[in-house]
Amino acid sequence: MTSVESGSNSADKLASNESVQVIVRCRPLSVKELQQECKSVVKIYSNRGVIEVENLKARSDNERSKIFTYDAVYDERSAQQTLYDETIRPLVASVLEGYNGCVFAYGQTGTGKTYTMEGSDEDEMGIIPRAFEQIWAHIARKTGVEFLVSVRYLEIYMEEIRDLLRIKSTKIHELREQAGEGVVVTNLHSHTCQSAKDMLKAMKTGNHNRTTGATNMNEHSSRSHAIFQIIIEMVEGDSKSMKVGKLNLVDLAGSERQSKTGATGDRLKEATKINKALSSLGNVIYALAENSAHIPYRDSKLTRLLQDSLGGNSKTIMIANIGPANMNYDETIITLRYAYRAKSIKNKPTKNEDIKDGKLLMLQDEIERLKALIMQKSNGTEINGLDSEEADLLDSDSESENVEKERKLEVGKMEVDELSKKLKALEKQMVHGGKDIVDSVNENELRLEQQKTEIAERKKREVEMQQRIELEEETCSELKQVFASLQQQVDFKRDKLKRLNNKLQSVRQEIIDNHEVYLKDRQEVENANDEAAMNLRQSLLIIDNFVPSEERSRIISLAQFDEDTDNWIIKEDSSRILPQDRPIAHNYRRPISDYAVNQGLTQTKYRGENILDLKLDMPLRTTQDYTPPSICPQIKALVNDVIKREMENSHMVIRLAPHSVVGRSNTSKLEQEGKYNQALKSLVDVHSLRNTTAAKPVPPRSAKSSYQLKQN
Ligand SMILES: Nc1ncnc2c1ncn2[C@@H]1O[C@H](COP(=O)(O)OP(=O)(O)OP(=O)(O)O)[C@@H](O)[C@H]1O
Numbered sequence: 001m002t003s004v005e006s007g008s009n010s011a012d013k014l015a016s017n018e019s020v021q022v023i024v025r026c027r028p029l030s031v032k033e034l035q036q037e038c039k040s041v042v043k044i045y046s047n048r049g050v051i052e053v054e055n056l057k058a059r060s061d062n063e064r065s066k067i068f069t070y071d072a073v074y075d076e077r078s079a080q081q082t083l084y085d086e087t088i089r090p091l092v093a094s095v096l097e098g099y100n101g102c103v104f105a106y107g108q109t110g111t112g113k114t115y116t117m118e119g120s121d122e123d124e125m126g127i128i129p130r131a132f133e134q135i136w137a138h139i140a141r142k143t144g145v146e147f148l149v150s151v152r153y154l155e156i157y158m159e160e161i162r163d164l165l166r167i168k169s170t171k172i173h174e175l176r177e178q179a180g181e182g183v184v185v186t187n188l189h190s191h192t193c194q195s196a197k198d199m200l201k202a203m204k205t206g207n208h209n210r211t212t213g214a215t216n217m218n219e220h221s222s223r224s225h226a227i228f229q230i231i232i233e234m235v236e237g238d239s240k241s242m243k244v245g246k247l248n249l250v251d252l253a254g255s256e257r258q259s260k261t262g263a264t265g266d267r268l269k270e271a272t273k274i275n276k277a278l279s280s281l282g283n284v285i286y287a288l289a290e291n292s293a294h295i296p297y298r299d300s301k302l303t304r305l306l307q308d309s310l311g312g313n314s315k316t317i318m319i320a321n322i323g324p325a326n327m328n329y330d331e332t333i334i335t336l337r338y339a340y341r342a343k344s345i346k347n348k349p350t351k352n353e354d355i356k357d358g359k360l361l362m363l364q365d366e367i368e369r370l371k372a373l374i375m376q377k378s379n380g381t382e383i384n385g386l387d388s389e390e391a392d393l394l395d396s397d398s399e400s401e402n403v404e405k406e407r408k409l410e411v412g413k414m415e416v417d418e419l420s421k422k423l424k425a426l427e428k429q430m431v432h433g434g435k436d437i438v439d440s441v442n443e444n445e446l447r448l449e450q451q452k453t454e455i456a457e458r459k460k461r462e463v464e465m466q467q468r469i470e471l472e473e474e475t476c477s478e479l480k481q482v483f484a485s486l487q488q489q490v491d492f493k494r495d496k497l498k499r500l501n502n503k504l505q506s507v508r509q510e511i512i513d514n515h516e517v518y519l520k521d522r523q524e525v526e527n528a529n530d531e532a533a534m535n536l537r538q539s540l541l542i543i544d545n546f547v548p549s550e551e552r553s554r555i556i557s558l559a560q561f562d563e564d565t566d567n568w569i570i571k572e573d574s575s576r577i578l579p580q581d582r583p584i585a586h587n588y589r590r591p592i593s594d595y596a597v598n599q600g601l602t603q604t605k606y607r608g609e610n611i612l613d614l615k616l617d618m619p620l621r622t623t624q625d626y627t628p629p630s631i632c633p634q635i636k637a638l639v640n641d642v643i644k645r646e647m648e649n650s651h652m653v654i655r656l657a658p659h660s661v662v663g664r665s666n667t668s669k670l671e672q673e674g675k676y677n678q679a680l681k682s683l684v685d686v687h688s689l690r691n692t693t694a695a696k697p698v699p700p701r702s703a704k705s706s707y708q709l710k711q712n
Pocket of ligand 1: 111
């Protein structure tokens with residue numbers, strides 16, 4: 001192991017600074033961006049913590065570039081090791097002293113969040129594996145302290161929490177507020193680790209289970225927000241209280257424009273959820289920065305889980321990842337503004353110490369108890385053993401008693417073995433600090449690492465001082481100015497006015513940019529809304545056409561909104577609860593007789609029987625119920641007369657027809673056809689007259705039926 005702890009210096013320093021620390025990292029232009037001949041528009045001034053972004057489409061000089069200042073900034077050449085040593089190492093050192101810590105990476109999709117948090121290979125390890133090394137290097141040096149280190153790994157995918165270390169688990173994970181612990185996730189597997197390797201294995205397992213997919217912007221895009229939690233419990237000497245350090249390492253899903261990622265279908269649904277959660281995170285950051293009375297933590301699972309990290313009991317670092325390409329200018333500006341706002345969030349970190357109940361303390365108690373029990377049993381067994389030997393000598397006749405004693409001895413030994421195994425398993429979970437200080441850390445390396453950390457800290461201080469100087473120079477320049485003449489004063493004021501005017505312009509520009517972003521966001525929300533409305537309409541159609549109305553009403557009456565899962569759930573209908581194991585029917589599978597049907601309604605249902613019997617709505621009348629209307633005799637006579645006449649005419653036409661083909665002209669043929677048609681028309685008229693005077697049409701007769709749902 002090469003990592004070392006930074007010492008208490010850095011940790012103490014972090015403790016005094018309660019603001020969320022914001023750092024920005026810019027990745028290099030990607031191969032795709034180089035192929036598309038994109039230009040780099042981001043300039044990084046690491047010594048001052050400043051970033052300048054150039055707008056190639058600017059219409060005026062005022063819009064040309066935008067400048068932002070952060071706690072630290074890293075350009076495309078920055079090494080993983082440097083970023084870790086300068087910003088994360090002090091935070092992890094604080095966690096090892098009993099603070100809560102959080103690092104979260106935010107940024108547009110494909111800007112390097114996963115690269116920063118996890119890294120790529122051994123040389124390019126990211127923050128998470130480096131934190132493992134730091135933690136275990138610390139444990140290796142800490143004599144007289146017992147540690148219990150456990151990890152959890154979860155993802156929030158489409159607003160559902162999934163346990164990445166138990167991906168097949170069907171347990172439901174809810175968010176619960178717990179006194180002293182903040183918001184916790186229920187039923188999450190906690191994996192106890194004995195080394196950095198164990199942790200790395202857990203991370204890899206979780207990464208393998210994480211939801212990823214390809215988008216236009218990133219071939220391996222993370223489609224979920226992933227949180228890796230490390231919990232370190234520490235007990236010093238014989239103390240009966242412990243310290244607990246918790247570290248949340250968060251790799252957020254990328255913020256993205258649907259138009260750029262080319263998201264459709266499921267990807268679009270994912271993107272909508274991702275953007276919704278990120279915009280709630282933005283709202284929380286905004287509300288905290290503005291000191292609002294209400295902070296909308298409950299708007300998403302992500303913000304509830306990060307509640308302590310933002311404005312609560314935690315030391316927090318936000319890493320804003322950006323890309324340098326001109327085509328991502330808008331997204332880069334959004335990320336930078338987001339990050340800039342987060343700078344003003346104030347946290348209230350306090351040490352988690354003097355904790356009287358916890359897994360480690362319980363483990364220690366259990367180990368003590370087992371040790372005492374083993375001791376007691378072993379003593380008992382020895383005594384029994386002696387007794388039996390003596391008994392052998394003294395009383396060779398009592399064979400059966402000896403056998404009995406030997407059996408007891410055997411059972412006693414087995415019990416001791418069992419307890420020893422249990423004890424070993426429990427002891428294995430705990431780690432004793434300071435065990436292999438000589439093996440694990442080479443002294444020279446340790447010194448070298450400490451020097452590196454000191455250099456990093458000095459650099460950090462330099463950046464802070466540089467920023468302070470620049471700020472003071474600006475505010476004090478007027479005071480320092482000695483005016484030789486009125487003209488000089490006027491010139492100075494004019495300069496100042498110009499500067500203020502520039503500022504005003506850039507604020508105006510920001511408002512315009514924000515408005516454009518708002519319009520784009522709105523368009524995307526509208527698109528998502530349309531799709532959701534379409535899905536809803538489709539679902540309603542299915543419900544209207546395929547779900548019987550009484551079933552629908554029943555479900556509506558049972559449905560209720562569950563705040564914890566942020567979802568609709570169906571309450572259990574006690575009247576419908578069926579026994580889990582219904583008895584198997586022997587001779588008949590379905591109740592067919594009336595008696596059986598009645599029995600089925602009141603008594604236990606058998607497996608394989610229909611459990612639902614839904615009657616269809618039957619028509620009130622059938623065609624058989626049709627009675628023709630009574631028609632007035634005059635109309636009847638009139639109609640009969642017309643029919644008779646027309647029939648005669650048509651017979652005549654039909655009789656004449658063969659001759660007409662040979663001996664008559666075409667005109668007379670047409671005349672006859674006209675008459676024939678007229679006769680038919682009269683018939684139709686009479687028929688329709690009948691129909692209108694008849695009773696209302698009767699729906700087609702359908703067989704009296706019911707459809708039945710069968711339980712499998
Ligand atoms: N600082 C960097 N130096 C070199 N390569 C980088 C750097 N940052 C990111 N990359 C590369 O850029 C690509 C995208 O990075 P990554 O997957 O980490 O982005 P992401 O922000 O996590 O994306 P998404 O939100 O879609 O998951 C990867 O191939 C990664 O190796």
